[in-house]
Amino acid sequence: MDLIEAILIAIVEGLTEYLPVSSTGHMIFTSSYFGIQEDDFTKLFQVSIQFGAILAVVVLYWRKFFNFSKLNFYIKLALAVVPALILGYLFDDYIDAVLGNPIPIAIVLIVGGFILLFIDNYFKNPVVAEEEDISIKKAVTIGFWQCLAMMPGTSRSAASIIGGMQQGLTRQVAAEFSFFLAVPTMLAVTCYSVFLKTYKVSGLKGYELLTQSGDNMKLFVxxxxxxxxxxxxxxxxxxxxxxxxxxxxxxxxxxxxxTLLLIYFIYIK
Structure with a gap:
């Protein structure tokens, strides 16, 4: 991976992480176009730069994240993230296998698009207009919805927002809670990928890949x-x-x- 490739992938991550369009899918398509998707450092990079996206939410909603008088907010996020942590660990090898094939990801992208066309009509009568009114039960249920995004191309944002609307949240509150839930979720995934996961091709831990060369660390930053x-x-x-x-x-x-990506990877590349 060179500097230009790293910059473009980082732009894609920043643009798509919180949109219901699948940031993972877009980064995989980008790295596949460059021909670097199978590289271990590329796989680590695509996950580790989510840390920057995490900080964006914390900065924009800093009053919420640093209001320590409202313990219930932290409890809801902690419990809501548990399903993704458990299932993500159990299905890590399966997820890695899918990440190498952009075609099923493009198909999931299309299917999710049709769902989003009708989602506004399906959930017409929201009853939760404030984050404070989200119960722990609703938060955990949204956490289970988020697990649908383990299939690359689904979109963590889309899954958790739809889950929020299914639980009676307004569109805006569902979107904002999805942002909040992304922080512990992506922080856990990033820490696992950097400190615990061993990458199959190189046999190295994530932090070993990062410190393997000064260039790798520079691209990470x-x-x-x-x-x-x-x-x-x-x-x-x-x-x-x-x-x-x-x-x-x-x-x-x-x-x-x-559709365009499916055509490209089937008939052109």
């Missing part, structure tokens, strides 16, 4: 900075769009993007 900046812009943009238009624009985008 630059990637996180870019993902952080772009994610801040993307979050503000996304909230504005769902307030005005709902999820249909993202549904159309997923269908078009998934």
């Amino acid at each position: 630059i990637g996180n900075i870019i993902a952080f900046i772009v994610a801040i812009i993307a979050i503000k943009f996304f909230i504005g769009v769902i307030k005005k238009y709902g999820f249909k624009p993202w549904g159309y985008y997923r269908i078009v993007a998934g």
Whole structure:
């Protein structure tokens, strides 16, 4: 991976992490186009730069994250993230196998697009308009919905937002809770990928790949900075769009993007 490739992948991560379009799928398509998807450092990079996107949410919603008087907020996030931690660990090898094949990811992208076209019509009567009104039971249920995103191309954001709307949250509250839930989820995934996971091709831990060369560490730092900046812009943009238009624009985008990518990887590449 060179610097230009790292910058472009980081931009893709920042743009798509909090949108219901699958950041993992978009990064895989990007790295596959460059021909570097099978490289262990590329796989680590795609996960580790989520740390920058995590910081974007913490900075934008710092009053929420650092309001230690509301212990219930932290309890809800801690319990909601447990299903993803357990299932993610159990199915890690399966997820890795799918990550190497962009075709099923493109198909899932298209299927998810059709779901988003109709999701606004299905959940018409929300009853939860404030994060404080989300019960622990609802939070954990949303956490189980988030597990659907273990299939690359589904979108963690889309799964958790739909789960939130199914639990009676308004579009905006569902989106914001999805952002909040992303912080412990992606922090756990990043820490596991960097400190615990052994990568099959090289046989190295994530931190060993990072410290293998000065270039790798430089790409890691630059990637996180870019993902952080772009994610801040993307979050503000996304909230504005769902307030005005709902999820249909993202549904159309997923269908078009998934179809074009499917054509590319089947007939062109």
